[in-house]
Amino acid sequence: MQEIGNIGAGNAATALSELVHAQLQMSVPRVKILPFAEVSAEVGGGDAILAAVLFQLSGDLDGMMYWILPLSSAQALIAQFFDVQSSEWSEMSLSMLQEVGNIVAGAYLSAVCDFTDLRVYPTPPAMTVDMADAVLADGMIYAADEQDAVVLIETDLQAKQIELSGYFFIMPRAASLFTLLGALGV
Numbered sequence: 001m002q003e004i005g006n007i008g009a010g011n012a013a014t015a016l017s018e019l020v021h022a023q024l025q026m027s028v029p030r031v032k033i034l035p036f037a038e039v040s041a042e043v044g045g046g047d048a049i050l051a052a053v054l055f056q057l058s059g060d061l062d063g064m065m066y067w068i069l070p071l072s073s074a075q076a077l078i079a080q081f082f083d084v085q086s087s088e089w090s091e092m093s094l095s096m097l098q099e100v101g102n103i104v105a106g107a108y109l110s111a112v113c114d115f116t117d118l119r120v121y122p123t124p125p126a127m128t129v130d131m132a133d134a135v136l137a138d139g140m141i142y143a144a145d146e147q148d149a150v151v152l153i154e155t156d157l158q159a160k161q162i163e164l165s166g167y168f169f170i171m172p173r174a175a176s177l178f179t180l181l182g183a184l185g186v
Helices: 002-020 036-042 071-081 091-116 132-144 174-183
Strands: 030-034 049-059 063-070 120-122 126-131 150-158 163-172
Touching (some): 002 030, 002 163, 030 036, 036 132, 036 150, 049 091, 049 132, 063 071, 063 091, 071 091, 091 120, 091 126, 126 132, 132 163, 163 174
Antiparallel strands (some): 030 150, 049 120, 049 126, 063 163, 150 163
8 A cells, every 4th residue: 555655646746746847855655544533633633624626436446535635735736826815715726726636636546546457437526625524524424334444645745835735535435445455465
């Protein structure tokens, strides 16, 4: 899982660096498998305001995938594209975050598929800015009826003018978690 996190985050960092026209340095991703009850605390607490791009996954893996940014990282990213104050959230800036999330998560998911030889298809992304508990509710409801585990990959990206920390969450259904682990030889 650590190697998938490293490759996926590397692909995502490359895609993002092309978008912001700056070379990004990436920390070694931290990979954890967490129970649902600990997910909110991991991203700053249930009432932390987050920006999130959500995808439903189908194909060899059935579940949900999130790309989650703390509010400060989302605002720094918006500032790279628009001349706005950090507290401004226009329809255009939210759309831009959604599209950046689509590109970054797509690059990440592509690396996972290449590494595991699995075929996974994401839906078009949904974008939200809300409290962590509200952001994570859909994925937890979707997968929680079968299991209590989330794969978390946390990555920090830095450039001279921007610092981003973010999380990729994969919330597979139980059968898909076994498919993923089987593809990894576990």
